[in-house]
Amino acid sequence: MTVCIRGAITAENTKEEILSATKELLTKIIRENAIELKDIISVFFTMTKDMDAVYPAVAARQIGIVHAALMCFDELEIKGSLTKCIRVAMTVNSELKQDEVTHVYMKGATVLRPDITQKKDAVAIDGPAGSGKSTLAKLLAAKMGYIYVDTGAMYRAFGLFCKNKGISIENVETSEKYLSETDIELGFKDGQTRVFLNGADVTDDIRTQEIAAYASAVAKLGFVREYLGNKQKAIANEKKVVMDGRDIGTNVIPNAKVKLYIDASEKVRADRRMKELEQKGIKGDFDTIYQEVVQRDKNDRERKINPLTVAKDAVVIDTSDMSAEKVLDEALKIIKENGLWK
Numbered sequence: 001m002t003v004c005i006r007g008a009i010t011a012e013n014t015k016e017e018i019l020s021a022t023k024e025l026l027t028k029i030i031r032e033n034a035i036e037l038k039d040i041i042s043v044f045f046t047m048t049k050d051m052d053a054v055y056p057a058v059a060a061r062q063i064g065i066v067h068a069a070l071m072c073f074d075e076l077e078i079k080g081s082l083t084k085c086i087r088v089a090m091t092v093n094s095e096l097k098q099d100e101v102t103h104v105y106m107k108g109a110t111v112l113r114p115d116i117t118q119k120k121d122a123v124a125i126d127g128p129a130g131s132g133k134s135t136l137a138k139l140l141a142a143k144m145g146y147i148y149v150d151t152g153a154m155y156r157a158f159g160l161f162c163k164n165k166g167i168s169i170e171n172v173e174t175s176e177k178y179l180s181e182t183d184i185e186l187g188f189k190d191g192q193t194r195v196f197l198n199g200a201d202v203t204d205d206i207r208t209q210e211i212a213a214y215a216s217a218v219a220k221l222g223f224v225r226e227y228l229g230n231k232q233k234a235i236a237n238e239k240k241v242v243m244d245g246r247d248i249g250t251n252v253i254p255n256a257k258v259k260l261y262i263d264a265s266e267k268v269r270a271d272r273r274m275k276e277l278e279q280k281g282i283k284g285d286f287d288t289i290y291q292e293v294v295q296r297d298k299n300d301r302e303r304k305i306n307p308l309t310v311a312k313d314a315v316v317i318d319t320s321d322m323s324a325e326k327v328l329d330e331a332l333k334i335i336k337e338n339g340l341w342k
């Protein structure tokens, strides 16, 4: 598909400075979006009116962008706007979707998009079911004094809502007409996320296999993801959070200071699930549980909207052979390296 990537950088008005800044900007856009030069269709450049030493497009030709159509324009002169700024809009053929591209703002131009350039004090944790992400998220939140936000619980609560309405798993999309009468809120108490469905605390009711299957089905629906995703974004804007789910680093908090992707082999995750059931006095069959794990991964990875993927800037931790304490140590090391916690 074709996507358009924006970028901007500031520079002094000399030929050398403009060419060097433009090369730096283009190179970073190309690297961060894994672009091959042959896939660049066009690049539009603007410069503010205080810049006239050279056409910035010259820098593009110098770094090997030879086939793309290039055009240079004046930027609008708006009162009080950023001075000495070079802006680009690059159109490319890419496997990325428009909401997956990385726009690049450098030097003084970072002020143009604080929503992208200012990193949030948050730990975004993604990974498949049973990878150990919620165990880690709870430990981290307690250690750092952050709030633990379990986003899966919100999908489960919507699943429970559908079940209560008598909607079958195969027909969950018919729940859209009830969206306006659904209120799902999270409460935070003693390091625990409590989930409220239309005012009732359903935290314990959503922990069944049946509701997990409902959750997996409703998590595919665009209107559900938008409704719950907006609520999750609002929480992350207000509070310092350790948030876990499937699309936290890629969609809910793309500018989180720390992104972790917690993984484990399918066998280990099925084993963990079986032990969890045993602790509840339920005897599970390993092969059935293993198949459930594989199926749930498939649903989460292959759905069209916000699928489970590793964010470009996430650190992957494979917990297959690690204790919970070891995973916590590893995560804290990464968090300290990123200056989020001392």
Ligand code: DC
Residues within 6 Å of the ligand: 129, 151, 152, 153, 155, 156, 212, 215, 216, 217, 219, 244, 245, 246, 247, 248, 296, 300
């Ligand atoms: O983590 P969990 O088992 O409680 O999640 C329940 C379901 O919700 C699971 O199938 C994946 C989905 N989910 C999601 O799609 N996006 C999230 N951010 C969190 C959970």
